[in-house]
Amino acid sequence: MVWEVGSPLSIGAILFTVIIVAAMLIWVERRLLGLWQERLGPNRVGPFGLLQVVADMIKIFAKEDWVPPFADKFSFVLAPPIIMFVILMSFTVIPFAPGVGVIDSDVGVLFVLAMASLGAYSVMLGGLASNNKYALLGSLRAAAQMVSYEVFMGISLLGVVALTGSFNLRDIVIAQTDGWFIIPQFIGFLIFMIAGIAESHRLPFDIPEAEQEIVAGYHTEYSGMKFGMFFVGEYLGVLLISSLLVVLFFGGWLGPAFLPPIVWFVLKTSFFIAFFILLRAAIPRPRYDQLMTYGWLFLLPLSLLNLMITGAFVLWQEGGM
Amino acid sequence: MEVIDTTSYADSVTATLVEELCLRFENEVIAVQSYCDGIPVLWLKRDGLIIVMQYLRQSASIRFQMLFDITAIDERVRVNRQGQPESDFTVTYHLMSFTHNCDIRLKVALLDADLVMPTISNLWPNANWYERECWDMFGITFAGHPNLTRIMLPPTWKGHPLRKDHPARATEMEPYSLSAERQIVEQEALRFNPEEWGMRRDSKNSEFMFLNLGPNHPSVHGVFRIALQLDGEILVDAVPDIGYHHRGAEKMAERQTWHTFIPYTDRIDYLGGVMNNLPYVMAVEKMAGIVVPERVKVIRVMLCEMFRIASHLLFYGTFAQDVGQLSPVFYMFVDRERVFNIIESICGARMHPGWFRIGGVAQDLPNGWDKAIRELLDFMPARLRDYDSMVMNNGILKRRTQGVGAYGVKEAMDWGITGSGLRACGMEYDFRKQRPYSGYENFEFEVPIAVNGDCYDRCAVRVEEIRQSLRIIRQCVDNMPSGPYKSAHPLTTPPLKEKSKLDIETLINHFLSVSWGPVIPPNEVTMTIEATKGLSSYYLVSDGSTGSYRTRIRTPSFAHLQMIPQISRGFMVADLIAIIASIDFVMADVDR
Structure with a gap:
């Protein structure tokens, strides 16, 4: 069989689809924002403006590959590929549908969290290597924000892991056959979603690149394809967080049988992507210290509480059996 | 006289x-x-x-x-x-x-x-x-001045431009060229030296970071520079640097005729449109002794309030945007577009119509002018309610702006703060009420005030002012007087055509006042109005010629920016952005 987890065809198809979808998300986001903001968005290139992404790609590839003379060249060039790499690596453990995936790992959840932590290096390196004060402020903010929110992100997932008894994402989906984890783990879902937005630093948590405050934050000095990688990396992040939400809390590919499993997965993921875009359109940005206070004083106790209650519940159930 | x-x-x-x-x-x-x-x-x-x-x-x-x-x-x-x-x-x-x-x-x-x-x-x-x-x-x-340095012009500038012997046109000066040596000198003059800005490089505990915010920065609304002294992200000091938008409007006024300076005034507060014409033409009218017909007054009030709405909407949207809310500015620009469509249908231009004239306005109102205005008046209140729930009642926005950049009435007066910035700290002072001009005494409207004087209150006051402006416009539409759209006074510019073809004398007079423009009797006058951003004032000196001898434009934004260090010390960079957004300035209005 060629269509099985880990086959070259499967890997190739997933890689291709993920990158294309992430690029198309740029168009989707601009059109959706346009719809919600009483304007049109890009609608000139190709049907419905679909080829806008192609035009952008041509532009971004044709741009001069510029490294500022005052930057630290090695880390400056290294930073953008890191974010692309770590997020694409995270996709390897995502179970898209039965038989569709790159690897079937028993430590899937841990792997995703580990990769997400490495993503922070990209942002920090980019900001520090730029040798620009705005970039420095951006990477300082990014480091603080990503490190803090990773803590709650990890803890919020443990409820799901406890209920399933496995770190394997495929097992987690199968464990939801009788009911999605959104119901028992609603608090975990909320915390994971908030932390996920903070991890992919999108508005309202785009503090590391807050345009109105620090111009473009850590990628102020970046242009051309290197900027493009940060940019696509952000959309890959959105895609990843949406897929994870679906896998962990919304039953992954599970759904009524009149549609194939992969379609259910895509539909659910699209819903969250649209939701993230809507959040961006609706909410203002909190201040850096407010975000940190909110995280440490509210989200952390809440996620610990959630974990303790879930653990108690699991123990009680085991004891009862 | x-x-x-x-x-x-x-x-x-x-x-x-x-x-x-x-x-x-x-x-x-x-x-x-x-x-x-x-x-x-x-x-x-x-x-x-x-x-x-x-x-x-x-x-x-x-x-x-x-x-x-x-x-x-x-x-x-x-x-x-x-x-x-x-x-x-x-x-x-x-x-x-x-x-x-x-x-x-x-x-x-x-x-x-x-x-x-x-x-x-x-x-x-x-x-x-x-x-x-x-x-x-x-x-x-x-x-005894603490820091008597150039404020508008570059530090290397020679001469003092508002002196009468300084050239007013580029053609009176040598062609500009920048040699390599000269460039080095100019560059060196721009070198940032914290001591010259009254900043120390380090304190007992830490070394400060200096951040150059502007002249090009997404949130400085034009070309405005603030030198920041930072301890982490906390502002130790913030020193504004202006002059990047200086065009010498006051000097231009001296070489233009009374009439031909009108379009330049539009571009002082470039969001205020014809509202900038008003203090200027009223000042000239006062010197000339022109009393304008009632219809002119009401037309002027109506258009000024239109521009107040347009300017406040832009403020409202960018304010929300500067605290990170992406969408409101787009909704408000849609509304602003409606306002501009109306202005265009009346004046023929959108942002800078230059439509007021000495003794009247450029044309009469077009047929059916009130239809679109009535539609706007019915349309806006619901939109403003939406904005309230979207922006003003948003919890994150409140936490970002309440208690940030606050000052009291005494401080405001010390720093020359007028307009919404003064009303936001509890002073009920609106020039339209205190010293009514152009017939404002005939309108019913409230002067909104707030009590805390912080960023949130400055925004809240302006939002309420939009509603009051709508109220004034409705009264204009319902009670538009009939009559001529310019005064019959001989100094009215352009003069009435009907009086020109009676005999050779009237024809010559007409020719002179069209080609040279009116000769305004020697006098001095200050005319102040409640503009979009505060008190805007024109101080004109006539020595009996076809142009102004001295035009002084006192703008609100200039005064307001000077207060930035005072109200932003101790806050964070993100708060500074909220503060400068809440001030609502236009750099053209600061530098002129």
């Missing part, structure tokens, strides 16, 4: 004050004059300035809380000075009393050989920038 005085609001009040001052300071007061605007003018000896200022501020029967303006006049080629003391350069101080609702102007004559004034920046903190501007533009030194 034909003078028709339409503002007698404070004449009797100031008359007693002038008597009091003349008695008390008989050695210091040289002369007392009065012009068509009714503001008493006292000529003082230079050495007497400080004590008279102190007296006026602290112990006179009428106390003056605000230093409204400081400027100078190069008198060397002025004719028709009508018994004024001999002077090469006259420094004028304009003070404003809120308790008695009146103004006074103090003048000091200086001779070319000795252009030194004592500084009053320790008496009125906002004198700092005004004195710097005087030095920059006229070369008048203010002894």
Whole structure:
């Protein structure tokens, strides 16, 4: 069989689809924002403006590959590929549908969290290597924000892991056959979603690149394809967080049988992507210290509480059996 | 000299004050004059300035809380000075009393050989920038000033442009060229040296970071630079640097005719459109003695309020955007577009119609002008309610803006804050109510105020002002008087065509007033209005010619920016962005 987890065809198809979808998300986001903001968005290139992404790609590839003379060249060039790499690596453990995936790992959840932590290096390196004060402020903010929110992100997932008894994402989906984890783990879902937005630093948590405050934050000095990688990396992040939400809390590919499993997965993921875009359109940005206070004083106790209650519940159930 | 005085609001009040001052300071007061605007003018000896200022501020029967303006006049080629003391350069101080609702102007004559004034920046903190501007533009030194450096022009500039002997056109100067050596000199002059900005490089505990915010930065709304001294992300100091948008509007006014300067005024507060025309044309009308018909007044009020709405909507949207809310600005631009469509249908242009004329407006209202306006009036209230729930009631926005950048009434007056910034800290002061002009006394509207004087309140006041403007516009539409759209006065520009073809004399007169423009009788006048951003004032000096001898444009934004260090120290960079967004300034209005 060629269509099985880990086959070259499967890997190739997933890689291709993920990158294309992430690029198309740029168009989707601009059109959706346009719809919600009483304007049109890009609608000139190709049907419905679909080829806008192609035009952008041509532009971004044709741009001069510029490294500022005052930057630290090695880390400056290294930073953008890191974010692309770590997020694409995270996709390897995502179970898209039965038989569709790159690897079937028993430590899937841990792997995703580990990769997400490495993503922070990209942002920090980019900001520090730029040798620009705005970039420095951006990477300082990014480091603080990503490190803090990773803590709650990890803890919020443990409820799901406890209920399933496995770190394997495929097992987690199968464990939801009788009911999605959104119901028992609603608090975990909320915390994971908030932390996920903070991890992919999108508005309202785009503090590391807050345009109105620090111009473009850590990628102020970046242009051309290197900027493009940060940019696509952000959309890959959105895609990843949406897929994870679906896998962990919304039953992954599970759904009524009149549609194939992969379609259910895509539909659910699209819903969250649209939701993230809507959040961006609706909410203002909190201040850096407010975000940190909110995280440490509210989200952390809440996620610990959630974990303790879930653990108690699991123990009680085991004891009862 | 034909003078028709339409503002007698404070004449009797100031008359007693002038008597009091003349008695008390008989050695210091040289002369007392009065012009068509009714503001008493006292000529003082230079050495007497400080004590008279102190007296006026602290112990006179009428106390003056605000230093409204400081400027100078190069008198060397002025004719028709009508018994004024001999002077090469006259420094004028304009003070404003809120308790008695009146103004006074103090003048000091200086001779070319000795252009030194004592500084009053320790008496009125906002004198700092005004004195710097005087030095920059006229070369008048203010002894004791803490930082007497160029404010508008580059540090390497030679000469003082508002002097009459300074060229007014590029063609009068050598063609500009930048040699390699010159470029090095210019670059070196721009080098940032914290000590020159009154900043220290480190404290006992930490080394500070200096961040150059601007002149190009997404949130400075134009070309505005703030040098930040940071401890982490906490602002130790923030020093504004202006002048990047300086176009010499006051100098241009001296080479244009009275009529042809009107379009330049549109571009002072470029969001205010025809509202900028208003103080200028009213000032000229007052000197010319023109009384405009009622219809003109109402048309002017209606369009000014339209522009107030357009400007406030832009403020509202960018304010939300600067605290990170992406969408409101788009909704508000859609509304602004409706307003501009109406303005275009009436004036023929959108942002800078230049549509008011001396003695009237450019054309009569078009047929069916009120339909679109009525639609707007019905459409806007629901939209404003939506914005309230989207922006003003948003919890994150409240946490970002409440308690940030707050100041009180006393502070506001010390720094020359007017308009919504003054009303947000609880002072119910609106020029349209206090000293009605152009028929504002005939309209029913409220003056919204707030109490905390923080970023949130400044925004809340402006939001309510949009509603009040809609109310005024509805009254205009419902009660638009009939009648001519320009005055029949001979100095009305362009003159009435009907009076031109009667005989050769009327034809010649018409020809002259169209080609040269009107000759305005010698006089001086200050005309102040409640503009979109605060009090905007034109101080015109006519020496009986076809153009202004001196035009001083006192803009609200200039005063407001000077207060930034005061209200932003100790906050974070993100708060500074909220503060400058809440001030609502336009750099063209600051630099002119």
